[in-house]
Amino acid sequence: MNTKRLSKLALLCGSFSALFSLTLISFHADISLIAFPLSLAFTAFFLFSSIKKLFSENKLVFISVVRELLQYLPYVLLVAFVFRRAGEYGTPFALDVISVILWLLASALTLVLLHYLNPKYISKVSGEWASFVEKQKAEKKNPASKSLVKSSVRELLSWIDALVQAVFMVLLLNIFIVQLYEIPSESMVPEFLVKDRVVVFKTLSGPKFPLSEVGLPYLKKYKRGDIVVFRNPHYSNDRKSEVRTFLSQLVYMCTLTKVNLNVDENGNQKADPLVKRVCGLEGEQLMMQDGILYSRTKDSPEFKAVDSDSSWATWNLNDVKPSLKSGIRDFPLRDSDYAEMLSVEEERRSLNLSEAASECKKIAASFESVFKKLPNSKKGRISFSDEQLDVYSLFINSSYLTASLLSSENGSVWFSDFMSDWCKGNPDFAGDLYAEANYRLNIMIKLVAGKMILRNAELYAQGLQNDVWQNDDMRSAYIAEAQKLYSYVMLLDLRNMPVFPANDENGNPRYIPENCYFMMGDNRFNSLDMRHSYDRWNAKLTNFDSYSVTYTSDMAPQYVSRSRMLGTTSYRFWPVSRAGVPGHTGK
Structure with missing residues (x-):
């Protein structure tokens, strides 16, 4: 040359x-x-x-x-x-x-x-x-x-030059080859604890030039059980947000991880990217009931349990290795809470619908008897909103609901419809375990709420004061049962998932599209993952009851496109005591 x-x-x-x-x-x-x-x-x-x-x-x-x-x-x-x-x-x-x-x-x-x-x-x-x-x-x-001043300035500039070049070099490495991540939450406990540091290999996952679709080809075929890092689909994917993400990453590296500008419109730190496990694959329709993940495909139309999911899904953190417990900050359930949850599920599965229908009608008839005995001073017609039929409102406001029913012209009729409307049909769930379970749970809640309202009416008819009500043994027993059911409903969207993707309007199955995947955290009771929305709303437990009990839900499953997946966790390098290829370290 x-x-x-x-x-x-x-x-x-x-x-x-x-x-x-x-x-x-x-x-x-x-x-x-x-x-x-x-x-x-x-x-x-x-x-x-x-x-x-x-x-x-x-x-x-x-x-x-x-x-x-x-x-x-x-x-x-x-x-x-x-x-x-x-x-x-x-x-x-x-x-x-x-x-x-x-x-x-x-x-x-x-x-x-x-x-x-x-x-x-x-x-x-x-x-x-x-x-x-x-x-x-x-x-x-x-x-x-050379003078001391010139020497010092030259030395300082050389250090700045080296730092800036290192930042850009690392940026290119992070985009196309490999990146280090720190685990920010406990959604993957016991596999990953907070502050664990992992290496994520990106090259096979089709990395792209910033703000474009030009880059390396997709060579990675994800399989169930892969732990992946991906862009959070709950956040906007427009050009403005992508620019902010790129610049925040640049500032984050320039400030040696001290300044993170990747915040949402409210100034809160974004949970982006996420680290979760691939649980559903393209071409599958999923469902989760009582902590068991089921799937089916066009070639296998019956829902079958995904056995491998149980090898990493963690429901009771009290059972993890003793060596890991000291590093876990939040234990969502005590052993007694977990046992109580299992007892509710067993009670729901063994519920005799014929006997439940007879009991609901008997409760309604007993309430009508009390209703007719009260003075004929009832005024107006009553109807309760979905919010008033929320499971928490039903139980905590049972005294108010009772008084409202007893003082309304149609109180007895409304209560009878509330208790027995579900008895009119004979729904065919067609293998939908989630829909059937929530249908049964709705009946269980109505039985307890109905007994509470009936007992309130009986005590009211006797002219007893509220302080006497508090010491009534029957009410106390119903309240204890109500607390158990309410505690279970609070776990409902964490423990279960409806058929996803949902069937079309004609009831035909729909499946996860090509090159898309469904992710969940291993710590199922402490993972805001692809099962959930960041918003909450009042939802009915079942569509097979016009007077269905409602609850506060955030259930909105969504799959993630391959284009938003950054790579797989290849190695945990910190802490040194648990360094190695991620697997099932907590089991």
Whole structure:
């Protein structure tokens, strides 16, 4: 390699950079306007320094200048690439492809030029260049030839230069090859504890250039049980949010992980990205009941238990390894709570619907008897909203509900409908265990609520005061049963999941689309994952009862596209005592 050939390489590199700049031209009055002048100005300065000053005028002092510009060229062009796509309007895919190709060509030539401009190999270019570099080295070793101030400034600038280059190099590594993550929550306990640090391999997961769809091809085929890192689909995926995510990542690294600007519109830290386990695959329809995950496909239309899910799903943290317990901050359930939950599920499964129907009608008839005995001073007609039929409201406000029913003209009729409307039909659940379970749970709650209201009415008819009610043994027993059922309903959306994706309007199954997956955390009672929404609303327990009990729900399952998946957790390197390939460390 000689100076003539090297100058041609520098000119070619600058030409690719200039062509890249042309792809960044924007006519929109937003931040994208910055891209073209930034890229073009840096390219022009590089060409001026290298072609004119170094090669044409042979000013060898510019060797170090050109070398420094070459080190920053790929990074400056990448920043300009982001600025162009950070505006209100995007860029066509074809233009993104051209920009990326030109960036790759310019970056490749940069590496070649840097190789020959390295002081170790400068002698291969020119003897004159080699002598000049050796002279510079000698001057640097002679402290008398430079002032203390200049020496200190030069040292400081070299450190800043090294830091900035390291940040950009790490950024590229993070985008395309590998990234380190710290586990922020206990959703994956006992596999991962808070503050665990893991290595995530990205190359096979099709990483893309920032704010574009251009990048490496998807080579990874995820399987059930893979622990993956992915962008949180609960947050907006528009261009503005992606720009903020990219810049926050850059600031996060520049500040040595001390400043994280990745916040939502309310200023709260985003839970993004997420670390969860792949539990559902493309082509599957899922359902979870009593903690057991079921799936079916077009080729296997019957729901069958996913046996492997039980090997990592954790429901009772009290059973994990003693060595891990000290690192767990939150135990959602005590052993007694867990046993109580299982007893409710067993009671629900063994519920005799015929006997329950007879008991509901008997409660309604007894209430009507009390209703008729009370003075005929009833006024108005009553009806309760879905919010008033919430399981918590039914139990906590039973005294108010009783008084309202006894003082209304249609109180007895409404109560009879409430207790027995579900008896009119004979629903066919067609293998939907979730729908059947909630149907039965609705009946169990009505039986207890009905008994409470009936007992309240009997005590009211006797003219007893409220303080006497509090000591009534029958009411106390019903309240204890109500508390147990309410506690179970509080766990309902964490313990179970409806058929997902939901059947179409004609009842035909729908399946997770191609290249999409369903993720859950291992710590099922403490994982806000793809089962849940970040909003809450009042939902009916069953659609097979016009007077269904309601509860506060956040159940909104969704799958995640492969395009939002960043990679798989390949290795846990901290803490050292649990270092290794993630598996089922808590079991």
